[in-house]
Amino acid sequence: MLYPERFEVIVVGGGHAGTEAALAAARMGSRTLLLTHNIETLGQMSCNPSIGGIGKGHLVREVDALGGAMALATDEAGIQFRTLNGSKGPAVRATRAQADRSLYKAAIRRRLETQQNLTLFQQAVEDLTLAGDRVTGVVTQLGIRFEADAVVLTTGTFLSGLVHVGLTNHPAGRAGDPACVGLAARLRELKLPVGRLKTGTPPRLDGRSIDFSVMEEQPGDDPVPVFSFMGTVAMHPRQLPCWITHTNAGTHELIRNSLDRSPMFSGVIEGVGPRYCPSIEDKVVRFSAKDSHQVFLEPEGLDTPEIYPNGISTSLPFDVQLAVVRSIRGLQNAHILRPGYAIEYDYFDPRGLHASLETRAIGGLFFAGQINGTTGYEEAAAQGLLAGVNAARAARNDAPWIPGRDQAYLGVLVDDLVTQGVTEPYRMFTSRAEYRLSLREDNADLRLTEAGRALGLVDDVRWARFEAKREAVSRERERLRNTWVNPRLTGAAALESLLGKVPAEAHRLDELLRRPGVDYAGLMGLEGVGPAVADAEVAFQVEVQVKYQGYIERQKDEVSRREQLESLWLPADLDYQAVRGLSVEVRQKLERHRPETLGQASRIDGMTPAAISLLLVHLKRGGGLAGNARLAGGTR
Amino acid sequence: MAIVRLSGPHAETIAEAVAGKLPAVRTARLALFRDESGEPFDQGLILRFQAPASYTGENLVEFHCHGGAVPRQALVQRCVSLGARVAEPGEFSLRAFLNGRLDLAQAEAVADLIDADSGSAARAAMRSLQGDFSGRVAKLMAGLVDLRVLLEAAIDFPEEELDVLREYQVRERLQQALADVASVRESARLGRVLRDGIQVVLVGPPNVGKSSLLNRLAGETVAIVTDIPGTTRDTVRCELVLDGVPVHVTDTAGLRESSDPVERIGMERTRSAARGADVLLVMTEAGASAPRQNPEGLPPEALQIQVESKADLLPAEAASPPAGVLRVSAHTGHGLDALRQAILNAAGWREGAGEGLFLARQRHLDALDTACRHLATALEFEGPTVDLVAEELRLAHRSLEAVGGRMSADALLGEIFSRFCIGK
Numbered sequence A: 001m002l003y004p005e006r007f008e009v010i011v012v013g014g015g016h017a018g019t020e021a022a023l024a025a026a027r028m029g030s031r032t033l034l035l036t037h038n039i040e041t042l043g044q045m046s047c048n049p050s051i052g053g054i055g056k057g058h059l060v061r062e063v064d065a066l067g068g069a070m071a072l073a074t075d076e077a078g079i080q081f082r083t084l085n086g087s088k089g090p091a092v093r094a095t096r097a098q099a100d101r102s103l104y105k106a107a108i109r110r111r112l113e114t115q116q117n118l119t120l121f122q123q124a125v126e127d128l129t130l131a132g133d134r135v136t137g138v139v140t141q142l143g144i145r146f147e148a149d150a151v152v153l154t155t156g157t158f159l160s161g162l163v164h165v166g167l168t169n170h171p172a173g174r175a176g177d178p179a180c181v182g183l184a185a186r187l188r189e190l191k192l193p194v195g196r197l198k199t200g201t202p203p204r205l206d207g208r209s210i211d212f213s214v215m216e217e218q219p220g221d222d223p224v225p226v227f228s229f230m231g232t233v234a235m236h237p238r239q240l241p242c243w244i245t246h247t248n249a250g251t252h253e254l255i256r257n258s259l260d261r262s263p264m265f266s267g268v269i270e271g272v273g274p275r276y277c278p279s280i281e282d283k284v285v286r287f288s289a290k291d292s293h294q295v296f297l298e299p300e301g302l303d304t305p306e307i308y309p310n311g312i313s314t315s316l317p318f319d320v321q322l323a324v325v326r327s328i329r330g331l332q333n334a335h336i337l338r339p340g341y342a343i344e345y346d347y348f349d350p351r352g353l354h355a356s357l358e359t360r361a362i363g364g365l366f367f368a369g370q371i372n373g374t375t376g377y378e379e380a381a382a383q384g385l386l387a388g389v390n391a392a393r394a395a396r397n398d399a400p401w402i403p404g405r406d407q408a409y410l411g412v413l414v415d416d417l418v419t420q421g422v423t424e425p426y427r428m429f430t431s432r433a434e435y436r437l438s439l440r441e442d443n444a445d446l447r448l449t450e451a452g453r454a455l456g457l458v459d460d461v462r463w464a465r466f467e468a469k470r471e472a473v474s475r476e477r478e479r480l481r482n483t484w485v486n487p488r489l490t491g492a493a494a495l496e497s498l499l500g501k502v503p504a505e506a507h508r509l510d511e512l513l514r515r516p517g518v519d520y521a522g523l524m525g526l527e528g529v530g531p532a533v534a535d536a537e538v539a540f541q542v543e544v545q546v547k548y549q550g551y552i553e554r555q556k557d558e559v560s561r562r563e564q565l566e567s568l569w570l571p572a573d574l575d576y577q578a579v580r581g582l583s584v585e586v587r588q589k590l591e592r593h594r595p596e597t598l599g600q601a602s603r604i605d606g607m608t609p610a611a612i613s614l615l616l617v618h619l620k621r622g623g624g625l626a627g628n629a630r631l632a633g634g635t636r
Numbered sequence B: 001m002a003i004v005r006l007s008g009p010h011a012e013t014i015a016e017a018v019a020g021k022l023p024a025v026r027t028a029r030l031a032l033f034r035d036e037s038g039e040p041f042d043q044g045l046i047l048r049f050q051a052p053a054s055y056t057g058e059n060l061v062e063f064h065c066h067g068g069a070v071p072r073q074a075l076v077q078r079c080v081s082l083g084a085r086v087a088e089p090g091e092f093s094l095r096a097f098l099n100g101r102l103d104l105a106q107a108e109a110v111a112d113l114i115d116a117d118s119g120s121a122a123r124a125a126m127r128s129l130q131g132d133f134s135g136r137v138a139k140l141m142a143g144l145v146d147l148r149v150l151l152e153a154a155i156d157f158p159e160e161e162l163d164v165l166r167e168y169q170v171r172e173r174l175q176q177a178l179a180d181v182a183s184v185r186e187s188a189r190l191g192r193v194l195r196d197g198i199q200v201v202l203v204g205p206p207n208v209g210k211s212s213l214l215n216r217l218a219g220e221t222v223a224i225v226t227d228i229p230g231t232t233r234d235t236v237r238c239e240l241v242l243d244g245v246p247v248h249v250t251d252t253a254g255l256r257e258s259s260d261p262v263e264r265i266g267m268e269r270t271r272s273a274a275r276g277a278d279v280l281l282v283m284t285e286a287g288a289s290a291p292r293q294n295p296e297g298l299p300p301e302a303l304q305i306q307v308e309s310k311a312d313l314l315p316a317e318a319a320s321p322p323a324g325v326l327r328v329s330a331h332t333g334h335g336l337d338a339l340r341q342a343i344l345n346a347a348g349w350r351e352g353a354g355e356g357l358f359l360a361r362q363r364h365l366d367a368l369d370t371a372c373r374h375l376a377t378a379l380e381f382e383g384p385t386v387d388l389v390a391e392e393l394r395l396a397h398r399s400l401e402a403v404g405g406r407m408s409a410d411a412l413l414g415e416i417f418s419r420f421c422i423g424k
Helices: A016-027 A056-065 A070-077 A101-114 A178-189 A249-256 A280-286 A318-326 A377-395 A409-420 A444-455 A460-482 A492-499 A509-514 A520-524 A536-567 A584-593 A598-603 A609-620 A628-635 B011-019 B069-081 B091-098 B104-114 B119-129 B132-156 B170-196 B210-218 B261-275 B336-346 B362-380 B386-404 B409-419
Strands: A007-012 A032-036 A050-052 A078-084 A094-099 A118-122 A125-131 A134-140 A145-153 A162-165 A168-171 A194-201 A204-206 A216-218 A242-246 A294-299 A306-310 A336-338 A341-348 A365-367 B002-007 B028-034 B040-049 B060-065 B198-203 B236-242 B245-251 B279-285 B303-309 B325-327
Touching (some): A007 A134, A016 A145, A032 A145, A070 A078, A070 A094, A070 A377, A509 A536, A584 A609, B002 B011, B002 B069, B002 B091, B011 B040, B011 B060, B170 B362, B198 B210, B279 B336
Antiparallel strands (some): A078 A094, A134 A145, B002 B060, B040 B060
16 A cells, blocks of 8 residues: 655665664654564664764764764663873864663663654565655655655665574574565666675673672763763663773683684675674684783663673684683673574675765665764764764755765765775774864864854754853853953962963963863963853863864864865766776776865875876766766755 | 977878888888878888887877978978968977876976086986885885875774774874975975076175176176276176085175265166075185174075185285185185086085986975975874874875875966966
């Protein structure tokens, strides 16, 4: 049957990408349908129950600034909060939280169920309906047809999933579901290039069988960090510590003796696993000189004894898993609740996407999350939000919103995906961001709330609070710029203890704050300089902005120098054979990637400046520059 | 001997028409070169290279013919009549660059070789061409990459059990990297002195003998010399080579109060020439009572050599010049060797420095300077600023990438296009 109501946006999948996509489209006022094969698993954390970390925490704050759910849900579900890199500088500081699995799911589900314009429906999707090269809707398992202007697929690892435990393997969880097979077959027909990736999980342990007394306790931070701009410590449930133990020579011996039964080392697994998250057998083989590795024991929730031993992900046979676990200090009697496993799955080469996350092959069809070769809840949520926004905009014939690399980690993420593709599951790191000093967790609100407001993602309450903070920051910076400290009027002793010596002349407060070793609180302690702003967030923001000012300005220069390259659009039908002087290797790369701008081309791995120069020469000779003004004006 | 080189898809066809059967690839053969009617007009060697293993990356044939103008012209004309065209200056190198046979530093070295001023410069260009400079920069970059790897690991993987910053002596490595970059920079700076030469400007009051000194240095009459003060109204230049280094000497109008508008324009030119000087020769007359002073309107930071002229007119018992002042005579040549050495010293040239240098361009120097500055800043940080140290390293790395010609496409374009004729 044809479902009687028509939607503007349909989101397929209820994971972290799907829920943010559906919420974003609905917040923007689009009639949105979220289709999931199981409403009970909406917002499920299927792997490690932790949110944030370096680079990832940055993404969570950005999703939050755009009105997304992840940060607030974490504030409601987090049972341990820490700030990482606290001593390495504000740009690389990041928040990480351990979340209670069921509280998190409940927090997400409540938001979905109370979101205006959003309809939930439990049905697996069997097929897409197309008209030419545009998507027109989906068909579910029961044959129900839903029509929409745009469809966002966030189907995770379902494509040809294969779970390995030892040398035995079986098609992944949803194999019995005919809809997935149908959708997978349909997607294959689209001839999108497909790659294969691998990821793994450790065996889960029963906390009641663990001797924590011999382990190092890792408490959360005090004061407790908060994730969302709108969050408070009062939202947090009861807090729990994590625990640290280590593998030992005996553990490694066990693993080495069992490698012949490892699907990784016996060649059964073809997919590429992430280098930054190796299995324990991988660590033992590759770093054979190290006779001990850390294992973090992370609680999965307040009301469950289940423990996630982070650091021993494995696909060894169960008997080896049990022996390995029990060889570890404090785990001698541990009971495994669920065996660890590796999963191989297909992904679509993200170079087949526009930067809006719309597929190049099918108009109105968007991909977000693991289907694009990424890993991680945060990466999925960020893409989901972007795909939801652009699906809603596509439904109204609005141009897509594409955040720049200088604006957000979200911009870095999609630009990396669509220009470089992936060779392993893509995870965010701060070193991927050349404008890292500008893209901080602490200023995610200042970078994105305004854009979010313009897009229709940010509600009145958040907007009012944001404006108040922005105003307070700019007022205080103004005051620091206009207030002078005169060494003849301010106490010499206080000045000396703050600055090391008494300055000869009068200085502006912001000049003094810029000096190494001087902080806002210390500066405000000087006689006649206060009062300091009361809001600690504002004070911190002022301090960071003043201290980083020189660097931020330099990065802005860099951005504007690159703008020319970024705004030179390469025609979609550019004949690279006709560009004189390109090496075969470079030509093949360009043909495979089909970059949309010269800026994207310059970031393709292995691209030489000579090649970029040749492209520019080619364009200037008339091989496409004429159309450029139109293109550049029309699409951005 | 002259070499005529054909490059491009039709090189072999044309060569075959001139010289008959071609030798095997990468071998030479003796052949008769024949005109349209089949008459031989010269005899010589013919060498054959095939794409992509040739200098330009294209099919390439070389004729080694007799060096006289007549046989050379005949050969070129014969090739042109068969469809070849005379190459633009630097076009072979341009094609080599475009076909990925040369990196940018090498391509520029070829351009330098073409317009090198002196033998030392040509040797330095050759060294650049062989990739010495690129090689040393690549080594510097590898060092920086190592450091960046450490810092980025410390930032992106804080939960690993590594105290990278202490364990791997990041500070010591940073200091080493800075020293390495600075050492390449010094070689490159002297290389630039070799390429661009030393700009020497003569200034001083009228009739102090500037033009006589210029003529003496040049060994010929390039400036009109009279005993009338103010004879030199405009700047006069000559080129010399000292210890293999090109030196450009500029004589200027004497500086004095004058109401003559022509002379005043000349003095303005003097000041502008002096502003571009690497070395300023400030001349006074030996035994003159007037105290030496910094002539007005000259850049005080320019390297100055105080010179007393007309030493031959001094009585034999005259006192020695004050320390740091050279006494010369353009008439007898007295003190000129010391002056030549002083010029080289002032420009930072050491004896035998021509060995091991790279021919660097201002662009290379700027990049190495920038890298030095960022590394020095990185060393200044203390406390919780790993993010800023990492940023300085990124910037240092990026500036070197511009030398290797590997990343910053945009900035290089103008340079490439100004050197090579592309896309009319």
